[in-house]
Amino acid sequence: MSDILFSVDNHVANVRLNRPQGLNAITSEMDDALLDCWNEINNNPDIWAVILSAEGEKGFCIGADVSGGAERKSRMALGGGLTGIGGPLVTCKKPMVAAVQGFCVGGGFELAMCADIIVAADNAQFGLPETKVGIIGECGVVHRAIRQLPYHIAMQLILTGERIKADEARHYGLVNEVVPYADLAEAAARWAGKLNAASPLAVQAAKAAVLGRLGHPLEVALMTRFEQIEEYAATEDKKEGERAGAERRKPVWTGR
Numbered sequence: 001m002s003d004i005l006f007s008v009d010n011h012v013a014n015v016r017l018n019r020p021q022g023l024n025a026i027t028s029e030m031d032d033a034l035l036d037c038w039n040e041i042n043n044n045p046d047i048w049a050v051i052l053s054a055e056g057e058k059g060f061c062i063g064a065d066v067s068g069g070a071e072r073k074s075r076m077a078l079g080g081g082l083t084g085i086g087g088p089l090v091t092c093k094k095p096m097v098a099a100v101q102g103f104c105v106g107g108g109f110e111l112a113m114c115a116d117i118i119v120a121a122d123n124a125q126f127g128l129p130e131t132k133v134g135i136i137g138e139c140g141v142v143h144r145a146i147r148q149l150p151y152h153i154a155m156q157l158i159l160t161g162e163r164i165k166a167d168e169a170r171h172y173g174l175v176n177e178v179v180p181y182a183d184l185a186e187a188a189a190r191w192a193g194k195l196n197a198a199s200p201l202a203v204q205a206a207k208a209a210v211l212g213r214l215g216h217p218l219e220v221a222l223m224t225r226f227e228q229i230e231e232y233a234a235t236e237d238k239k240e241g242e243r244a245g246a247e248r249r250k251p252v253w254t255g256r
Contacts, residue, residue, distance in 0.1 A: 003030050008046070011196055012050070012051060012189075013051070016052075017054040018054075020054075020058070020059070023056070025062050026064050032080070034079055038090050046255065048095075049195040050096040050192075052096055052098045052099070052112075054100075059101070060100040060101055060102055062107075063105065082111065083110045083141075095117070095195045095207060097115060097188050097195070098118045100121065100124045103125055103127075104127075105126070106129060113148055113174075118169075118174065118175045120169060121166065121180065121181035122166055122179065123166070124178075125163040128145065131158065132160065133161070145157060146158075150172055196253075199240075200237070209229055212226065237256065240252060240254070
């Protein structure tokens with residue numbers, strides 16, 4: 001079977017790391033396959049949300065596979081470009097849920113932080129082990145950690161190499177929900193359902209606006225005109241939302 005599994009069901013793309021024997025460490029071939037996934041997700045209007053998950057209870061992902069010592073075939077960022085580590089950044093335009101279990105460390109931690117929603121199994125552990133083992137390289141993960149966690153907690157992880165458990169991660173706002181491992185897939189699907197209950201085009205426009213001005217001062221963000229939001233005003237989904245409100249019913253979105 002492939003080390004990356006991809007399927008689409010009811011407007012939800014499922015991307016699954018399928019190399020549990022290596023704790024889902026990402027090989028060059030997996031990078032290539034993941035890039036194909038993100039391109040299909042971004043370009044397919046019938047995909048409205050994404051679930052990123054991994055096979056095996058012991059680990060979500062431990063980052064790049066360095067066991068073989070082989071050089072990467074291309075300067076692709078880790079995770080098919082999603083992380084921006086080591087190459088060009090590819091942004092997933094659709095809302096993404098990461099379903100995390102077991103070890104979620106290094107580049108795997110970075111991969112999870114690329115998601116918009118994180119659901120964690122109660123056995124999940126998040127960490128940045130690089131300094132603890134005397135390794136530090138292209139470290140995009142530290143920049144995400146310092147933006148998504150309180151300063152002192154992020155620096156604790158970065159400087160000591162220690163891990164935090166799922167409940168701690170939720171306490172610090174990194175994780176949206178913690179569930180038993182047996183319920184992880186169901187919880188991720190539930191979150192994807194919540195995302196798809198909203199207008200898919202409005203959700204995508206909102207995500208683009210947030211990410212487009214994330215690193216700018218508030219006054220700059222407030223003065224920015226967002227083309228994707230303006231384009232949404234002429235869509236069928238915008239009209240459907242208005243009709244559904246007037247008719248007091250749930251809207252039926254088409255993503256058009």
